[in-house]
Amino acid sequence: GGARKPLALSSPGPTNLLLEQHAKFVVKYSENKDDYEFVMSEFLRINGVYWSLTALDLMYAKEELHKEEIMSFVLQCYDSESGGFSPAHRHDPHILYTLSAIQVAATFDAMDRLDQESVVRYIQKLQNKDGSFSGDIMGEVDNRFSFCAVSCLALLKRLDAIDVDNAVNYICSCLNFDGGFGSQAGSESHAGLIFCCIGVLSITQQLHRIDADIIGHWLCQRQLPCGGLNGRPEKLPDVCYSWWVLSSLAMIGRLHWIDSKDISQFILASQDEETGGISDRPGDLPDPFHTLFGLAGISLLGNTKLKTVNPVFCMAQEVLDRMGIKPQLLE
Numbered sequence: 161g162g163a164r165k166p167l168a169l170s171s172p173g174p175t176n177l178l179l180e181q182h183a184k185f186v187v188k189y190s191e192n193k194d195d196y197e198f199v200m201s202e203f204l205r206i207n208g209v210y211w212s213l214t215a216l217d218l219m220y221a222k223e224e225l226h227k228e229e230i231m232s233f234v235l236q237c238y239d240s241e242s243g244g245f246s247p248a249h250r251h252d253p254h255i256l257y258t259l260s261a262i263q264v265a266a267t268f269d270a271m272d273r274l275d276q277e278s279v280v281r282y283i284q285k286l287q288n289k290d291g292s293f294s295g296d297i298m299g300e301v302d303n304r305f306s307f308c309a310v311s312c313l314a315l316l317k318r319l320d321a322i323d324v325d326n327a328v329n330y331i332c333s334c335l336n337f338d339g340g341f342g343s344q345a346g347s348e349s350h351a352g353l354i355f356c357c358i359g360v361l362s363i364t365q366q367l368h369r370i371d372a373d374i375i376g377h378w379l380c381q382r383q384l385p386c387g388g389l390n391g392r393p394e395k396l397p398d399v400c401y402s403w404w405v406l407s408s409l410a411m412i413g414r415l416h417w418i419d420s421k422d423i424s425q426f427i428l429a430s431q432d433e434e435t436g437g438i439s440d441r442p443g444d445l446p447d448p449f450h451t452l453f454g455l456a457g458i459s460l461l462g463n464t465k466l467k468t469v470n471p472v473f474c475m476a477q478e479v480l481d482r483m484g485i486k487p488q489l490l491e
């Protein structure tokens with residue numbers, strides 16, 4: 161009980177961006193296929209490919225990975241019976257992995273390798289009568305899956321394949337009194353779900369359905385004395401929340417409301433000087449997931465050593481420009 165003591169940064173840690181070391185960390189992580197963690201993390205493998213590839217792309221280093229090798233891995237995850245993608249060969253398909261597969265193909269400009277019509281049908285079948293989306297045939301409903309579905313279809317240029325109005329109405333039915341969104345109607349507000357719901361409204365050009373000042377206020381309250389951002393009140397700061405909060409603020413045109421110097425310092429202090437990579441907070445072990453979202457957050461805050469990142473898709477902006485995809489952003 162009682163307010164947690166603010167996370168005192170033991171040492172300010174690294175204050176400059178260790179780009180070369182992060183590129184090495186990400187490449188090395190995806191190469192050591194034998195160790196225990198790598199095998200045990202098979203359930204997230206294709207997501208790990210998206211996190212690693214996008215982190216490298218933002219650092220102008222995506223050539224470090226072999227396009228053909230990765231695209232053949234992605235296609236091994238394709239389940240031709242359902243039209244969906246699994247995390248690794250012979251696992252069950254899920255909308256989370258289908259989004260990662262499409263994001264990797266888009267980044268490599270290899271969308272023509274995908275059986276696009278079947279993927280569209282897979283996503284179509286996941287929409288429920290109330291407009292919400294399930295993640296797979298097990299039927300669990302979550303606004304994360306609405307974001308995945310709408311993002312996939314936007315990248316496939318096939319938003320016409322679902323009932324967009326019903327999907328938007330379901331999202332709006334989940335708006336909480338504090339201006340935030342949770343996983344389902346009535347769920348507690350959470351920064352990651354606010355990102356997903358604002359992302360759906362941005363892609364469907366419906367951002368006028370929310371009050372940017374009220375949500376912007378809730379998002380700025382996520383910043384702690386140590387500079388880092390948390391995902392909900394009373395939680396510890398975490399680098400990946402800097403992405404969910406900053407990208408949400410960017411979509412609603414309120415990014416200038418947050419103290420960008422302090423949050424940059426928190427992300428830079430979460431870098432690992434020995435191994436490279438970024439962890440969830442200073443002193444913890446780095447991983448590709450937090451490395452991507454830390455770099456994407458720093459890019460959003462204007463660091464020009466990194467490519468411009470699109471706040472909705474968390475991919476290099478140049479990829480969306482090449483594909484002519486323009487989600488709505490409030491000024």
Ligand SMILES: COc1ccc(S(=O)(=O)N2Cc3cc(-c4ccc(C=O)o4)ccc3N(Cc3cncn3C)C[C@H]2Cc2ccc(O)cc2)cc1
Nearest residue numbers: 201203204207208209211212256398400440447448449450
């Ligand atoms: C180490 O424990 C976990 C817990 C959840 C997951 S997850 O896949 O459900 N997921 C993404 C996630 C990934 C990692 C991670 C470690 C090594 C790698 C290799 O690339 O990636 C670590 C954490 C993590 N989480 C959990 C988390 C992050 N910050 C706080 N927590 C509790 C997020 C979780 C959910 C998720 C978020 C975004 C997304 O695009 C996909 C999944 C993965 C590992």
Ligand SMILES: [Zn+2]
Nearest residue numbers: 398399400440
């Ligand atoms: Zn995290």
